[in-house]
Amino acid sequence: AQSVTQLGSHVSVSEGALVLLRCNYSxxxxxxxxxxxxxxxxxxxxLLKYTSAATLVKGxxxxxxxxxxxxxxxxxxxxxxxxxxxxxxxxxxSGRSNDYKLSFGAGTTVxxxx
Amino acid sequence: xxxxxxxxxxxVTEKGKYVELRCDPISGHTALYWYRQSLGQGPEFxxxxxxxxxxxxxxLPNDRFFAVRPEGSVSTLKIQRTERxxxxxxxxASSLLGITGGDEQFFGPGTRLTVL
Numbered sequence: 001a002q003s004v005t006q007l008g009s010h011v012s013v014s015e016g017a018l019v020l021l022r023c024n025y026s027x028x029x030x031x032x033x034x035x036x037x038x039x040x041x042x043x044x045x046x047l048l049k050y051t052s053a054a055t056l057v058k059g060x061x062x063x064x065x066x067x068x069x070x071x072x073x074x075x076x077x078x079x080x081x082x083x084x085x086x087x088x089x090x091x092x093x094s095g096r097s098n099d100y101k102l103s104f105g106a107g108t109t110v111x112x113x114x
Numbered sequence: 115x116x117x118x119x120x121x122x123x124x125x126v127t128e129k130g131k132y133v134e135l136r137c138d139p140i141s142g143h144t145a146l147y148w149y150r151q152s153l154g155q156g157p158e159f160x161x162x163x164x165x166x167x168x169x170x171x172x173x174l175p176n177d178r179f180f181a182v183r184p185e186g187s188v189s190t191l192k193i194q195r196t197e198r199x200x201x202x203x204x205x206x207a208s209s210l211l212g213i214t215g216g217d218e219q220f221f222g223p224g225t226r227l228t229v230l
Binding site for chain 2: 032036041042043044045046049051090092094100101102103104105106107
């Protein structure tokens with residue numbers, strides 16, 4: 001079974017600073033990996049996903065993530081934080097075949113300081 | 115276009131009561147998923163439909179929980195004899211095909227269930 005672990009339940013960054021959210025996965029085979037964002041009182045929105053086409057994945061709103069098999073990691077980054085990036089971020093994993101469900105991490109709440 | 119919608123947005127009920135939560139997926143999406151998100155946690159899988167049939171209900175916590183999708187579109191999650199521990203946000207998602215794990219799932223805003 002696949003699972004993910006998000007390191008750090010809260011991250012606080014200054015506006016304009018680097019955002020780094022950590023995610024490590026556990027899977028017997030290379031999985032599909034996702035980052036979702038959840039704004040207050042809104043549904044989950046897909047930021048980006050890894051499907052093995054490229055190890056560096058670019059998503060919406062300036063976010064990107066790099067799949068590192070040797071480290072079993074899929075960390076999310078954004079070079080320059082904006083106030084609108086304040087939200088909760090979830091890393092998720094699903095299997096390659098006959099395993100459609102997403103397994104989510106516990107989430108990381110990002111606050112952005114002016 | 116219209117996204118996934120869920121009704122009601124909030125539901126408050128008393129312990130022991132029966133509740134139904136509704137999900138309207140994106141038109142044309144054959145796959146539909148239910149997840150449950152407890153406070154401070156990530157969503158947890160409950161059940162997955164491919165068309166009208168429940169292809170995977172391994173996440174349903176017990177037999178008080180049941181879901182249907184009779185015409186392959188709208189789905190209803192039903193909870194009998196609700197307990198305080200059922201309080202959570204219930205999320206619905208849909209995807210176009212759902213035949214591979216990489217299919218993007220589009221989430222609704224959720225129904226917040228509170229059991230008093």
